[in-house]
Amino acid sequence: MSQNGAFETLRAHTVAMAWTAYDEVKAGPDGLNAFLSVDRDATGAASGLLAGVPVAIKDNLTTLTLPTTCGSRILEGYVSPFEATAVRKLREAGAAIIGKTNMDEFAMGSSNENSAYGAVKNPLDHTRVPGGSSGGSAAAVAAGVVRVALGSETGGSVRQPAAFCGIVGIKPTYGRVSRYGLVAYASSLDNVGVLGATVADAAAVLQVIAGHDPYDSTSADVPVPDLVPAPNSTDKPLAGLVVGKPREYFPDSLDPRIAAHCERALQQLERLGAEVREVSLPSTALAIPVYYVIAPAEASSNLARYDGVRYGVRQVAGDLPQMYERTRSSGFGDEVTRRILLGTYVLSAGYYDAYYKRAQAVRSLIAQEFADVFSSGVHLLFTPTAPTPAFRLGDVSEPYKMYLSDIFTVTANLAGIPAMSQPIGRVDGMPVGGQFMAAAFDEPTMLRAAAALEHALSLEDNT
Numbered sequence: 001m002s003q004n005g006a007f008e009t010l011r012a013h014t015v016a017m018a019w020t021a022y023d024e025v026k027a028g029p030d031g032l033n034a035f036l037s038v039d040r041d042a043t044g045a046a047s048g049l050l051a052g053v054p055v056a057i058k059d060n061l062t063t064l065t066l067p068t069t070c071g072s073r074i075l076e077g078y079v080s081p082f083e084a085t086a087v088r089k090l091r092e093a094g095a096a097i098i099g100k101t102n103m104d105e106f107a108m109g110s111s112n113e114n115s116a117y118g119a120v121k122n123p124l125d126h127t128r129v130p131g132g133s134s135g136g137s138a139a140a141v142a143a144g145v146v147r148v149a150l151g152s153e154t155g156g157s158v159r160q161p162a163a164f165c166g167i168v169g170i171k172p173t174y175g176r177v178s179r180y181g182l183v184a185y186a187s188s189l190d191n192v193g194v195l196g197a198t199v200a201d202a203a204a205v206l207q208v209i210a211g212h213d214p215y216d217s218t219s220a221d222v223p224v225p226d227l228v229p230a231p232n233s234t235d236k237p238l239a240g241l242v243v244g245k246p247r248e249y250f251p252d253s254l255d256p257r258i259a260a261h262c263e264r265a266l267q268q269l270e271r272l273g274a275e276v277r278e279v280s281l282p283s284t285a286l287a288i289p290v291y292y293v294i295a296p297a298e299a300s301s302n303l304a305r306y307d308g309v310r311y312g313v314r315q316v317a318g319d320l321p322q323m324y325e326r327t328r329s330s331g332f333g334d335e336v337t338r339r340i341l342l343g344t345y346v347l348s349a350g351y352y353d354a355y356y357k358r359a360q361a362v363r364s365l366i367a368q369e370f371a372d373v374f375s376s377g378v379h380l381l382f383t384p385t386a387p388t389p390a391f392r393l394g395d396v397s398e399p400y401k402m403y404l405s406d407i408f409t410v411t412a413n414l415a416g417i418p419a420m421s422q423p424i425g426r427v428d429g430m431p432v433g434g435q436f437m438a439a440a441f442d443e444p445t446m447l448r449a450a451a452a453l454e455h456a457l458s459l460e461d462n463t
C-alpha cells in the first residue's frame with residue numbers, strides 16, 4: 001500500500017463509526033473494559049494526514065483532554081499539564097483522541113489483569129485475556145472501535161497483546177519515537193509503540209509520531225524514512241533478503257501448533273524470495289532474568305515520585321513519613337509493590353554488583369549478539385511472538401509464569417532494536433503472532449517484509 005493509500009484507509013474509518021462500534025461491542029466498563037475514559041466530543045481536524053481519524057491512547061501517555069491514570073489508583077483522576085509528543089503529533093496530523101485505554105498498572109503485566117480498574121476482556125473470546133500491558137489498546141483495535149491505537153513497550157507490551165488479539169503491533173527502535181509524556185516505567189527499555197488493524201495502518205501512524213524531539217534526551221536525531229511499504233511490484237518482492245531463524249526461539253518445548261504456523265510463515269517468506277537461514281543468539285535464555293533485574297531497578301527509582309505530594313492521590317496520616325507510607329501502600333497494587341521491592345533490593349549496597357551490574361553486563365552481551373547477527377548478512381529475524389495464545393482470565397496466577405509470556409519479546413527491548421508482531425494463524429480459534437526483529441533503525445525493511453507476508457497469508461486464507 002502506498003503512503004497515500006494507507007492514510008486514505010485510515011481516514012475512511014470516521015469518529016462516528018468508532019462510536020457505533022464502541023457502543024455495539026460495549027468497549028467501555030460495562031463490557032470489554034478497554035477504555036478508562038472517553039471524549040465523545042473529540043472530532044479531530046478537517047485537514048491533515050490523519051484528519052478526523054479516531055485514535056485510542058494507552059493511559060500512560062499524557063493527554064491534556066483526558067486523565068492519565070496508568071491503570072493505577074495512585075493517579076486516579078490525574079490530568080497532566082502537558083501532552084506527550086506522540087499525542088501532540090497525532091493531533092497536529094488531524095487525529096481525534098477519542099479515549100484512553102486500560103492497561104496493567106504502570107505497564108507491569110502481560111494480561112491486563114493488573115489494572116486497578118479491572119481486567120480487559122479479549123474481544124475474540126471474553127473468557128480470555130487480551131494480553132498486556134497495552135491490553136486496552138489492543139482490544140480497542142481488535143473490536144473494530146479504532147483502526148489504530150498507541151501503546152507502550154518495556155518488554156513486549158505492544159507485541160504480545162497484538163498477538164493475543166490478532167492484530168499488528170510495532171515496537172520501534174529505542175529513540176525513534178519520543179518518550180516525552182510517556183510515564184516512565186523502566187526508562188532504558190520504554191518505547192511508545194503502535195497497534196493497528198494492518199501493517200499499513202500501524203506503519204502510517206508510526207510515520208506520523210516518529211522523529212527527533214528536543215524534549216527527550218534519548219530521542220535519536222536521525223531522519224525518518226518512508227515507513228509505509230510500497231505495493232509489491234514483482235512476485236518475489238523479498239528477493240535478496242536474508243531472514244534469520246534463531247534456534248533459541250524455537251525450543252523443543254514450543255507448542256507444536258505455534259511452531260507449525262511459524263514454519264508456514266517462513267515458507268511464505270521463501271516463496272516471496274527471501275532466504276531463510278538458521279542463526280543462534282546463545283544468551284537468549286538469560287533475557288527474562290536480566291529483564292527482571294533491570295526493569296524493576298529502574299521502576300523502583302521512577303516510581304519514587306508517587307509520594308502523595310506531587311501527583312494524584314494523597315492519604316493523609318500522622319507525620320510526613322506516615323503519609324508517604326499510607327499513600328504508597330494503598331495507591332499501588334500488588335505487582336507494582338513487588339517490582340518496587342525487587343528493584344530496591346537489587347540496587348541496595350552489597351547486592352548492586354551481584355545483580356544489577358551483572359545484569360547490565362549480560363544485557364550488553366545480548367545486544368552484541370543481535371548486532372553480530374545483523375552484521376553477518378542477516379537482515380531480519382523471524383520468531384513466534386509469544387509461547388502461547390491468549391490464556392483464560394485468572395489462569396496464570398504465578399508471577400514467574402506470567403513473566404515467561406515475554407520470553408521472545410524482552411530481548412528486543414534489552415537490545416533497543418525494532419520488532420513487531422502480526423497474525424500468522426490460529427490455535428483453538430485464538431490468534432497466533434509471528435515476530436520480526438530488525439537492526440536498529442531498519443524499520444523500513446521490517447515493515448516491507450511484514451506487509452509482503454501479510455498479503456501472502458491473506459491469499460492463502462482465501463483459497
Ligand code: GLN
Nearest residue numbers: 107108109154155156157
Ligand atoms: N510484561 C512485561 C512486564 O511486566 C513487559 C511489560 C511492558 O512491556 N510494559 O514488565
